[in-house]
Every structure is written in C-alpha cells, then in structure tokens.
Amino acid sequence: MSRIAYASPYVPAEWIVAHGLEPYRIQPEGAAPRGPVPPSAGICPYMRSFVNQSATEPHVAGIILTTVCDQMRRGYEFITDRGLPSFCFNVPATWRSESAVQLYVSELERLSRFLVSLGGRQPDTNAIRDAIHECSPSPSTVAGGGQIPLALTGGPRTKLDERLIDLIEETGGHIVLDATESGLLGVPAVFNMKHVDTDPMRALAEAYHSRLPGVSRRPNDDLHTFLAAQVTASQASGVILLRYLWCDLWHAEVPRIRKALPVPLLDIDLDGEDPVPRNRTRIQAFMEGLG
Amino acid sequence: MHSQSQLSLAEWDERYAELKRLGLQEPSYGGPISRHVAEGDLRLRRLKYDPSWAALNLWNFLLTEEDRLRTARQRGSKIVGTMKDLGTIPVMAYSLPNLVAFYPDGAWWIPCVMELSAGLLKVADDLGIDDSFCPVRAMLGAFVTEAHFPRPDLLVCSVGAVCDDFSAIAQRLPGLGHAVHWWEIPHRREPDKDEKAVALPGGAEAPSAQVDFVRGELEGVRTQLETLAESTLDDTALSAGIAMANRIRRSLRELRHLVFTAPSSPLPALELLVAEMLAIHFCSDRRETLRVLQDLLTEVRSRIESQEDEPDDGRIRVFWVNPVADLRAMNLFEACGGRLAGTDFLFAHALDEIPEDLAPLDALARTALADPMVGSGQQRAERICRDAQTFGAEAVLISRIPGASHCALESSLIADTVSRELDLPVVEIEVPPLCDAMLPTLQTRMEALVEVARARRKP
Known part of the structure; x- marks a missing residue:
C-alpha cells in the first residue's frame, strides 16, 4: 500500500485511508538528515527534520504539508523543487465562519484528487465510515514512574525530543497529560456520525478543523480554555511547554498560557539537537520546585 | 548626481531658512525636518536627505501622520487600524467619507526613528515577545503605550498565508483589550490543470475559486466598515x-x-x-x-x-x-x-x-x-x-x-x-x-x- 507522509494534526488520516492509501504521520528522527532544506539560522528545526526525512524516506508515495505555519508552508516549496509528489493543504486560520469550513472542505476535495493521482481510489461514504472506525486515534500514553504529576503542552516533538520525557521521569516526574501537538492537540474531535452518513467531508472538517483547538487558529482563545480544563482535570502539579526555536506561534502564546493555567509552567525551547544536556538543570530545578 | 548634494539635518535647517527667506510656501504640516527631532525622532540626525522642496514635503508628510489621525478623530471620523494586508483594506476604508485607515504595522519603524527611546521593544519584551521576533513587535508596544497612534475604532487583520511573527503578535492584541476582525487570506496556489484561473495584478495567476473566497472575506470586512461608518459602502x-x-x-x-x-x-x-x-x-x-x-x-x-x-x-x-x-x-x-x-x-x-x-x-x-x-x-x-x-x-x-x-x-x-x-x-x-x-x-x-x-x- 502506498504511504502518504504528513506531520500536521489537521490532515485527516481517515481521508487517506478511505482512498486506500496508508497514512504515515512521521515523527521525525530529529537529528535532521541531509535533504532539500539546508541548515540555516531562522529555519524551524522540526520543519527541516520533517521535510528532509520525508523527502528521502523510501516507500513514500506522496507528502502532505499544510499552511498552518509559515515555515511548513514554505517547506513545501523545497519538496516540490525536488520534483517529489507533494500537496500543500490550505488549512484556514479562521474557523468560526461557514466560509472557513467550506474552504477546508474544498481542500479535502483537492486532496482527494491528489491521492487519486497517486493510485488512490475515489472513496464512497462506506469507505469513509470504515476509515473512521479503522483510524480511531487515541492520545499518546502517559509516561513515567515518578511521583510528581506533570502535563506537557506545546508543538510537536521528534524522536530525539523524547529523551526529555526520559529526563522528566529520571527527575521524579510522571506525565499525566500530553497536550502537545504530538498528543491531545493532534487528536481530532469525536466525529458526528450523523454527519458522516449525510456529509462525510463536512464531518471531517468539523472534527479536524472546527473543533480541534490549535495555536495557529484565529482567534485561539479556545486553546487556552481547553488547556486549563485538561490540566485541571489531570491534577498535574506543573506543565512543561515544548516549543521549537523560531516557532513564533507557540512562543508568543507562552505568557497567555502561563496566565490561563492553575499551576506553574516551564517553557522549554528545542533546537533540533539532543534536548537533554541544555535542559537538564532547568527541568531538575522545576521538579525540585514542584516537589 | 544626487549623492553629492544630499544634506545632513543641520544643512537642511540652513537650506530651509534660505527657502523661507525666498518665500517658500508650505503645506499645513510644513516646517524644518529638524523639528521632528524635538518630538523624539532622533534617527533623523543620522540621515542624509535629498535637498529638494518636494523631498522636504515628503518627510514632513510622513512624520506628521499621527497628528492627522488625531485631527481626524477630533473632526468625528472613525479610525480603522488595518493590519498585515498592506494596501487593500485602506482602499475600501477611504471609500467611505468618514473613515480614516492606517497600519499599526508601521510602528515597526518607531524603534529606528526614535532610536529606541520610545521603549516599545522593552514593552514587547515584557509581554514575552522578545527579539527572536521581527521588529514589528514594536507594534505591540505601541498598542500598550497608546503614545504613537490613537486607539483604533476598528481593527482588521488578515491571517492565513501571512508571516507567523505578525500573526502571533496580532493574536496578543485581544488580550490587551483590542478586538480584532480576522479575515482569511489563503496561500495563493498554482491553478490545477483543469481549474479556472484568473490573472492577478503583477502577472501571477490564482484559481478562480480562491478569488471568490477572498471576495467573500472582503465582503465581511465591508460589513465591518459600514457598521463603523454608519453608511453604505456601495460599489460606486x-x-x-x-x-x-x-x-x-x-x-x-x-x-x-x-x-x-x-x-x-x-x-x-x-x-x-x-x-x-x-x-x-x-x-x-x-x-x-x-x-x-x-x-x-x-x-x-x-x-x-x-x-x-x-x-x-x-x-x-x-x-x-x-x-x-x-x-x-x-x-x-x-x-x-x-x-x-x-x-x-x-x-x-x-x-x-x-x-x-x-x-x-x-x-x-x-x-x-x-x-x-x-x-x-x-x-x-x-x-x-x-x-x-x-x-x-x-x-x-x-x-x-x-x-x-x-x-x-x-x-x-x-x-x-x-x-x-x-x-x-x-x-x-x-x-x-x-x-x-x-x-x-x-x-x-x-x-x-x-x-x-x-x-x-x-x-
């Protein structure tokens, strides 16, 4: 089965499955492999890692990027420049209007044509319904055997960044909530099955766009409400926010998130290299403060 | 060759005095460029200027915008702060007689023009918008201090295919008490092979569907402007x-x-x-x-x-x-x-x-x-x-x-x-x-x- 690589939470895996293709949501290795995007100051290490990995991985039939952030949008150009089959999914930043929903739906239609061009089949309602059952995404599991309950939020993370999770565990933490884009913020809302039967693309748009809180949406107040409620429910004692260097969207929100949360927040920036050496002391101090 | 005759600020003062002696007629915002230094535009001391009367008016016109905005408000006009689209929304706003539009984005030059003396970047720093962001972060400081432009009656901002710095900074404004009307500008893509395409000014093309979408977004902006102006913005x-x-x-x-x-x-x-x-x-x-x-x-x-x-x-x-x-x-x-x-x-x-x-x-x-x-x-x-x-x-x-x-x-x-x-x-x-x-x-x-x-x- 042909693999379709993507990274953004706003790309519905169900849509790819319904076309008879394999959704391949890449968690980049992190130590950016060589590829189309050069190492350069100001370039998001996550975008570079994703683009370079997806452009060089075998068995990838097509790559989907989104317009959710400026860097990913421009990363698309580096892939097309290599002549690789790729698609730039225009995810509207606005989300409250009917026109925004319609724009998302029209992008699903365009994506469908792209998937069909790669050998996918035009899906019917049954195929979409089956795909929804097949995918049924679940949030990433909580981790750690420590005593201090912690929550994570922020952008996506690479496999290399997972070392931070080990570090948190080593220093006495226990992650009870992963509300990052690699966790809950990457999980679509529950599907309205009535809409799946009557208007499946609208149902996808609702689950993946209208009701999925995100830092890039305008306005994004619902993200703060969502995080505050999730953190409170998780009984976390503190929150660690992970964001990539040059990610303006998450960076600018740190003060607002800190204000919205009922517990202390530690802001960690990731630079694409091993995050442990440069963050060990900060995380240790944060844990000691919570302990 | 113009560079040989470019003037320092002090030289412009002398030339200005000479022109006045010769009976220079100035617009209402006229005066020597150096007067703006007294108002805090310290960078002017370091620049070299074209020596013409036309350039004098250009500088004075640029540096007196804040006065015009405040005068407009005193006269009862409504002020529209239009952000990011750079050139489109003001055409709509100025089509209504009692609206005046300006770009708060323009505050990005204040740290330069005032040689950091306005403290706008410090305000942005304090709000967590540090120098990893584009200098447009000065805009946030300008909204907080309210010292560089009047508080807009309406704020309109394009989002979507815009730079993340601006979008992220603009999202902070509602939390500071400035409501924003967001309108979507999608990433302009190449029309597909069998898709209807339209020509754009400047030589690019866009799918007709994207033009239709943006027209719908501008309809939303038109409604906002009409409500503010309390009059109809018709096609005429x-x-x-x-x-x-x-x-x-x-x-x-x-x-x-x-x-x-x-x-x-x-x-x-x-x-x-x-x-x-x-x-x-x-x-x-x-x-x-x-x-x-x-x-x-x-x-x-x-x-x-x-x-x-x-x-x-x-x-x-x-x-x-x-x-x-x-x-x-x-x-x-x-x-x-x-x-x-x-x-x-x-x-x-x-x-x-x-x-x-x-x-x-x-x-x-x-x-x-x-x-x-x-x-x-x-x-x-x-x-x-x-x-x-x-x-x-x-x-x-x-x-x-x-x-x-x-x-x-x-x-x-x-x-x-x-x-x-x-x-x-x-x-x-x-x-x-x-x-x-x-x-x-x-x-x-x-x-x-x-x-x-x-x-x-x-x-």
Whole structure:
C-alpha cells in the first residue's frame, strides 16, 4: 500500500485511508538528515527534520504539508523543487465562519484528487465510515514512574525530543497529560456520525478543523480554555511547554498560557539537537520546585 | 548626481531658512525636518536627505501622520487600524467619507526613528515577545503605550498565508483589550490543470475559486466598515476609491520607472522607500499623498532633463529586496556606490494598479491575492527577476529582516533563482532597527556587491 507522509494534526488520516492509501504521520528522527532544506539560522528545526526525512524516506508515495505555519508552508516549496509528489493543504486560520469550513472542505476535495493521482481510489461514504472506525486515534500514553504529576503542552516533538520525557521521569516526574501537538492537540474531535452518513467531508472538517483547538487558529482563545480544563482535570502539579526555536506561534502564546493555567509552567525551547544536556538543570530545578 | 548634494539635518535647517527667506510656501504640516527631532525622532540626525522642496514635503508628510489621525478623530471620523494586508483594506476604508485607515504595522519603524527611546521593544519584551521576533513587535508596544497612534475604532487583520511573527503578535492584541476582525487570506496556489484561473495584478495567476473566497472575506470586512461608518459602502463608492488609489499608484509607477532607469539616479534610495510607503495607506490623506508624489515627480523629471548632457553616474544598479528596519542602511548603500534599479519592499501588490474593469470587490480580491507574501517564494523570485531585468539591475541585494519567519527560507530561494536565471551577483544582509554597530559589516557586504558588479561591466 502506498504511504502518504504528513506531520500536521489537521490532515485527516481517515481521508487517506478511505482512498486506500496508508497514512504515515512521521515523527521525525530529529537529528535532521541531509535533504532539500539546508541548515540555516531562522529555519524551524522540526520543519527541516520533517521535510528532509520525508523527502528521502523510501516507500513514500506522496507528502502532505499544510499552511498552518509559515515555515511548513514554505517547506513545501523545497519538496516540490525536488520534483517529489507533494500537496500543500490550505488549512484556514479562521474557523468560526461557514466560509472557513467550506474552504477546508474544498481542500479535502483537492486532496482527494491528489491521492487519486497517486493510485488512490475515489472513496464512497462506506469507505469513509470504515476509515473512521479503522483510524480511531487515541492520545499518546502517559509516561513515567515518578511521583510528581506533570502535563506537557506545546508543538510537536521528534524522536530525539523524547529523551526529555526520559529526563522528566529520571527527575521524579510522571506525565499525566500530553497536550502537545504530538498528543491531545493532534487528536481530532469525536466525529458526528450523523454527519458522516449525510456529509462525510463536512464531518471531517468539523472534527479536524472546527473543533480541534490549535495555536495557529484565529482567534485561539479556545486553546487556552481547553488547556486549563485538561490540566485541571489531570491534577498535574506543573506543565512543561515544548516549543521549537523560531516557532513564533507557540512562543508568543507562552505568557497567555502561563496566565490561563492553575499551576506553574516551564517553557522549554528545542533546537533540533539532543534536548537533554541544555535542559537538564532547568527541568531538575522545576521538579525540585514542584516537589 | 544626487549623492553629492544630499544634506545632513543641520544643512537642511540652513537650506530651509534660505527657502523661507525666498518665500517658500508650505503645506499645513510644513516646517524644518529638524523639528521632528524635538518630538523624539532622533534617527533623523543620522540621515542624509535629498535637498529638494518636494523631498522636504515628503518627510514632513510622513512624520506628521499621527497628528492627522488625531485631527481626524477630533473632526468625528472613525479610525480603522488595518493590519498585515498592506494596501487593500485602506482602499475600501477611504471609500467611505468618514473613515480614516492606517497600519499599526508601521510602528515597526518607531524603534529606528526614535532610536529606541520610545521603549516599545522593552514593552514587547515584557509581554514575552522578545527579539527572536521581527521588529514589528514594536507594534505591540505601541498598542500598550497608546503614545504613537490613537486607539483604533476598528481593527482588521488578515491571517492565513501571512508571516507567523505578525500573526502571533496580532493574536496578543485581544488580550490587551483590542478586538480584532480576522479575515482569511489563503496561500495563493498554482491553478490545477483543469481549474479556472484568473490573472492577478503583477502577472501571477490564482484559481478562480480562491478569488471568490477572498471576495467573500472582503465582503465581511465591508460589513465591518459600514457598521463603523454608519453608511453604505456601495460599489460606486468602492470604484471611486479604487480610481483614486490607482491615480496614486500610477504616479508612483512613473516615479519608480524614472528613478530606476535614468542615466544618473534622480532621487536617493531613502526618499524612494518613503515614497513607496505612501501607497500602502496614503499616510492618512489620499489627496495629499497624490500631491506629494506629483511634486516629487516634477522634481525628478526636471533633474532628468538637466542630466541630458551628463554621463552616467557610474553607480551600480541594484535591485533591493525587502524593507530595512533601519533607514540609515539606505544612505549607506549609496555611500558604497549603489543606486536603486528596482525594489520589492514586500508590498509590490500595493503598487500595481487595481483592475477597474471588474466588480470592485473582485478587483480588490485579486489585488489582495497578488501579495508577494501570500504566494510562493518562487513566484516572488520570478517577479523579482522580471523587474530586475526590466530596470537593468546589475546586482541584487536581499535585506533580511531580523527574526522574520519568512526570510530564512525565502531569501536563499530568491538568491538561488536570481543567480540561476539572471546570473547576477547577490548579497544578503540583515538590518536591525539600529544598525550603527553593524555598519562596518554592512558596508563591507555592500561594497563587495558593488565591486563584483563593477568588475562584470564590459569595458
């Protein structure tokens, strides 16, 4: 089965499955492999890692990027420049209007044509319904055997960044909530099955766009409400926010998130290299403060 | 050659006194440029200026915008803060008689013009928007201090295919008590093979469906403006607004053409940058913008006529990409032997004429979609190549904006395309809001570009 690589939470895996293709949501290795995007100051290490990995991985039939952030949008150009089959999914930043929903739906239609061009089949309602059952995404599991309950939020993370999770565990933490884009913020809302039967693309748009809180949406107040409620429910004692260097969207929100949360927040920036050496002391101090 | 006659601020004071003695008639905002230093515009002391009466008016017009906004409010006009789209929404706002529009984005020059004395970057720092962001973060400080423009009655901001710095900073405004009407500008994509495409000002194309979508978003903005103005913005008024904007754009087009193609540069780079900026929102007075530009045109035409028997000034003709955060960089560029032969200051779509043979909102939707920031970097690079060829550029200078999310990726793409397509030398520089400490580095890079281009001239 042909693999379709993507990274953004706003790309519905169900849509790819319904076309008879394999959704391949890449968690980049992190130590950016060589590829189309050069190492350069100001370039998001996550975008570079994703683009370079997806452009060089075998068995990838097509790559989907989104317009959710400026860097990913421009990363698309580096892939097309290599002549690789790729698609730039225009995810509207606005989300409250009917026109925004319609724009998302029209992008699903365009994506469908792209998937069909790669050998996918035009899906019917049954195929979409089956795909929804097949995918049924679940949030990433909580981790750690420590005593201090912690929550994570922020952008996506690479496999290399997972070392931070080990570090948190080593220093006495226990992650009870992963509300990052690699966790809950990457999980679509529950599907309205009535809409799946009557208007499946609208149902996808609702689950993946209208009701999925995100830092890039305008306005994004619902993200703060969502995080505050999730953190409170998780009984976390503190929150660690992970964001990539040059990610303006998450960076600018740190003060607002800190204000919205009922517990202390530690802001960690990731630079694409091993995050442990440069963050060990900060995380240790944060844990000691919570302990 | 203009550079030999550029004046320091002190020299302008003397010239101003002389002109007054000769009976200089000034507009209401007139006066010596140095008076703005007393109001805090300290950077003016470090700049070199064109010596003409037209340039004097240009500077005074630019530096008195805040006064015009406050006067407009006192007269009962409503003030629209329009953000990010750079050139489209003001055409709509000024089509209603009691609305005045301005760009809070313009605050990005305040740290330069006031040499950091306004403390706007410090305010932004305190709000968590540090120097990893583009200097437009000064806008946040300006909203907090309320010392640089009146509080807008309506804020409108384009989102979607915009730079993340701006979008992230603008999202902080509602939390500071400034409601924002967001409107979506989608990433301009290439039309699919079997998809209906429409031509945009500037030469690009967009799928018809995207134009329809943006027209719908502009309908939403129109409703907001009508509510604020308590009057209807019908197509007749919009068409008149577009016609007026086009008069300004045509003047600017002619000015640019003359400046870029004359044997010797008839206007300094700094004054041309300021003149281009007027097109974005008319500096809060459309009629005066037109008058200021026409005076500049008259001056430039006259200089070109007087150059007829003079040889080429020998300066290297350079296409300039992106605006500079520090205006002083434009003076430095000319001191290094360069002259402008084309510009893309990120708002090329604000200079292209708006189609007048279409329904007005359709025309404005096409204009908004023609924004170089909305499309691909490759398309922007291709237009730069076309314009650089048209104006006979011998080199391209890319001025990166510190912290801007688009520059890191776009600059290398533009540089590669220019090198490949035109075989011209390209140099990248990065200009912070105050570039004094970096002058030696900037000078070295500019001189290197000029030297390489000069060496390639055929004997």
